């Protein structure tokens with residue numbers, strides 16, 4: 009395979025760092041642009057070129073494009089859906105403006121291949137399950153809107169400027185590297201899996217379960233949890249797709265299986281041998297009862313399917329980080 013120069017924005021972050029390790033093991037040159045606002049230096053692969061900088065800065069971007077870049081993987085973004093409803097301009101500036109800035113720099117430097125970290129949040133409340141790519145896109149939060157706005161702009165920049173893009177819509181990203189290469193714990197996590205792990209290891213005394221009166225098998229919400237190594241493999245396949253087919257792609261990344269909040273808590277207790285203390289409280293605003301992906305299109309287009317996303321593998325990989 010040809011050795012490529014690949015720019016990874018947010019490559020010190022949770023998902024980006026996993027992909028960087030895989031790209032470097034495949035023999036590619038990886039340049040990481042990360043402002044370390046949430047990313048961690050310990051996640052950086054020693055063979056990557058690290059630039060501490062920001063996608064909102066033309067000056068920082070010009071350093072990142074100093075050498076010819078063949079492909080850009082874009083992870084640098086804010087991702088807390090709840091916060092985005094209180095601080096929309098923060099999300100506009102980093103997610104939408106930052107991405108447009110990056111795309112402009114790519115176009116100026118004749119780089120055409122863009123792999124984009126999108127989200128199931130673009131769909132909003134499910135009108136049917138599993139959610140396929142034809143599902144209406146009506147985000148319920150501003151975060152989801154930023155991802156949709158970027159996808160729309162990618163379509164424009166594809167027709168106006170010849171960009172090839174892959175928009176990968178993650179369902180509930182979780183787990184840690186099964187090979188143990190990434191060990192940096194997310195700071196102040198807001199998602200279920202790291203919160204449950206923090207309770208199991210005693211970083212938190214307890215947690216809240218948001219509602220047990222949903223129309224589900226145990227009354228708690230279910231989600232489609234997808235292991236970060238499965239996300240990483242999809243990114244590599246998507247890059248190869250762009251390079252070979254020179255056309256665009258928008259696909260869901262999930263397993264097609266839903267696990268409830270109580271399933272997750274029970275699995276963490278089993279894997280860690282610790283008790284997870286929780287209180288059931290009222291529903292969290294904006295939570296749909298269940299979300300599951302149809303990942304058929306990702307299989308059809310990329311030959312991708314999840315390999316590490318059973319709950320036991322997910323939480324065993326997290327145990328390696330939280331209880332080393």
Ligand code: UFG
Nearest residue numbers: 127128129179180198199200203216217218229269292295
């Ligand atoms: N939950 C709790 N207690 C907590 C945290 C979460 O009960 O302390 C519950 C939530 O109510 C929900 C489930 O656990 O039912 C999962 O919640 P997360 O906050 O981990 O994830 P969401 O499903 O709300 O959202 C995540 C990402 C979004 C993305 C979406 C796609 O954060 O960006 O998955 O499926 F769009």
